[in-house]
Amino acid sequence: SVAPPAPSGQTVVVQAPAQPVTQTYFYESLSPYGTWVRVEPYGWVWQPSVAVVDTGWRPYCHGGHWLWSDAGWYWHSDYSWGWAPFHYGRWHHHGLRGWVWVPGTTWAPCWVTWRYSESHCGWAPLPPEAHWSVGVGFTHHGTSVSVGFGWGLSSWDYAFVPFGMFYDRHPYRHCIPR
Numbered sequence: 506s507v508a509p510p511a512p513s514g515q516t517v518v519v520q521a522p523a524q525p526v527t528q529t530y531f532y533e534s535l536s537p538y539g540t541w542v543r544v545e546p547y548g549w550v551w552q553p554s555v556a557v558v559d560t561g562w563r564p565y566c567h568g569g570h571w572l573w574s575d576a577g578w579y580w581h582s583d584y585s586w587g588w589a590p591f592h593y594g595r596w597h598h599h600g601l602r603g604w605v606w607v608p609g610t611t612w613a614p615c616w617v618t619w620r621y622s623e624s625h626c627g628w629a630p631l632p633p634e635a636h637w638s639v640g641v642g643f644t645h646h647g648t649s650v651s652v653g654f655g656w657g658l659s660s661w662d663y664a665f666v667p668f669g670m671f672y673d674r675h676p677y678r679h680c681i682p683r
Contacts, residue, residue: 517579535589540552542605544597544602547605551590551608552603552605553606557608558603563677565591565596566664570676590616593611594609595635597632604630609633616631616666618658620663626665627666633659661683664676664677664680665680666679
């Protein structure tokens with residue numbers, strides 16, 4: 506349940522933005538690329554237009570690829586709006602709407618949980634209930650959790666690819682069927 510090992514000789518330098526972001530900034534910046542809707546218990550969430558047009562779309566699977574960085578695995582998005590939902594906040598798979606993004610103001614190279622076998626690597630977006638605190642680690646509803654915690658995710662939430670395809674620029678092409 507830990508992240509895959511780093512490749513040798515390939516490190517990208519990434520930096521968290523120096524300026525803190527606000528919820529209002531997300532609303533203004535992401536509105537042209539999707540719709541803001543109320544989803545309880547999260548309040549206002551954002552759904553990218555691509556998730557409406559393509560019901561098979563998944564965050565951290567389509568429209569980007571993994572890069573090893575000085576901050577760990579980094580999701581490099583191909584979407585112009587990818588700077589926000591893949592590095593701030595968390596994703597939630599709503600039963601009726603599909604994937605929606607719950608805003609948050611803490612930056613990370615990605616917000617995913619990992620699983621793998623001898624032949625495949627898998628990842629899934631962390632849910633909105635996942636929080637990170639320096640010196641504490643991850644918590645779920647205020648309680649510390651350890652590596653391997655399930656987060657309430659199902660196998661459907663994960664993307665799995667053969668290890669040799671993990672570094673591909675289009676990982677979704679290599680995902681095994683759900």
